Amino acid sequence: MDAFRLDGKVAIVTGAGRGLGRGIAARLARAGADLVVTGRVLGALDAVRREIEEAGGHCLAVELDVRDVPAIGRAVAAAAAELGRIDILVNNAGVNIRSPALEVTEEEWDQVLDTNLKGLFFCSQAAARVMMRTGGGAIVNLASTMSVVALEHRATYCSSKGGVALLTKQLALEWAPHHIRVNAVAPTFVETDMTVPVLRDPDARQKVISRIPLGRTVEVDEVARAVLFLASPAASAITGVVLPVDGGYLTQ
Ligand SMILES: NC(=O)c1ccc[n+]([C@@H]2O[C@H](COP(=O)([O-])OP(=O)(O)OC[C@H]3O[C@@H](n4cnc5c(N)ncnc54)[C@H](OP(=O)(O)O)[C@@H]3O)[C@@H](O)[C@H]2O)c1
Numbered sequence: 001m002d003a004f005r006l007d008g009k010v011a012i013v014t015g016a017g018r019g020l021g022r023g024i025a026a027r028l029a030r031a032g033a034d035l036v037v038t039g040r041v042l043g044a045l046d047a048v049r050r051e052i053e054e055a056g057g058h059c060l061a062v063e064l065d066v067r068d069v070p071a072i073g074r075a076v077a078a079a080a081a082e083l084g085r086i087d088i089l090v091n092n093a094g095v096n097i098r099s100p101a102l103e104v105t106e107e108e109w110d111q112v113l114d115t116n117l118k119g120l121f122f123c124s125q126a127a128a129r130v131m132m133r134t135g136g137g138a139i140v141n142l143a144s145t146m147s148v149v150a151l152e153h154r155a156t157y158c159s160s161k162g163g164v165a166l167l168t169k170q171l172a173l174e175w176a177p178h179h180i181r182v183n184a185v186a187p188t189f190v191e192t193d194m195t196v197p198v199l200r201d202p203d204a205r206q207k208v209i210s211r212i213p214l215g216r217t218v219e220v221d222e223v224a225r226a227v228l229f230l231a232s233p234a235a236s237a238i239t240g241v242v243l244p245v246d247g248g249y250l251t252q
Helices: 019-030 042-054 069-083 106-133 155-178 202-210 220-231
Strands: 010-013 034-039 059-063 088-091 137-142 180-187 242-245
Touching: 010 019, 010 069, 019 034, 019 042, 019 088, 019 220, 034 042, 034 069, 042 059, 059 069, 069 106, 088 106, 088 220, 106 137, 106 155, 106 180, 137 155, 137 220, 155 180, 155 242, 180 220, 220 242
Parallel strands: 010 034, 010 088, 034 059, 088 137, 137 180, 180 242
Antiparallel strands: none
């Protein structure tokens, strides 16, 4: 079998209604996985579900705000009950609020950390409980170049993504005996709703691109293909890595 195929596997993607999550869900479905797409906006998820089904895939749409820990347990249980197993979890849901550190409010701190780090942890915990019953699985987290290097006005985001990088290694260590691999991708700037405020400003865009050795932003499917690799049997001996998908950003 092609080691990059996911036939017979069930994959959950959080925040799958738009942006990277949508592209990742589509890519995993094209690789043969049955998809569970989750997010806060059911209308957007239904559009993703229809797209996947029209392409011949199988998809379940489940409303989930990852800041609601009891709802995570219910969503994962519903997905496992409907599809019988969970093999892959992609922790994609995330937010970024840009403010000078001196102006960060408690509400902003909680919104970013609760979504990007706490939500990711409890989704992983809920999925891992199911994976342990069926022989293992793969978790792929959306980290960032800002897991490794800082950028101004990103105190909350850098804190959350730094946490994601180390949590990836910690869970990889703890769950390896259960045959659950935990990895992350660390993209640089990708053109999505999240980065529009930066990339639509020509000066800010130029500043970003000047820091990326390949001289361009990264495409959604370039991140999705890296996620597919880490989720697939092709990466069967890889766990605890944070894989840059960054056009060389982290070389400097
Ligand atoms: N774009 C980049 O340059 C870049 C670079 C590195 C890493 N990343 C990471 O990649 C991931 C996706 O980012 P993106 O660029 O695709 O951003 P985006 O276009 O803003 O999409 C964010 C996604 O996260 C979901 N989300 C936000 N808060 C949520 C919550 N509380 N519960 C459930 N879903 C929630 C959104 O769903 P709703 O429709 O419910 O709002 C949306 O689907 C994030 O973790 C981000 O940090 C992005």
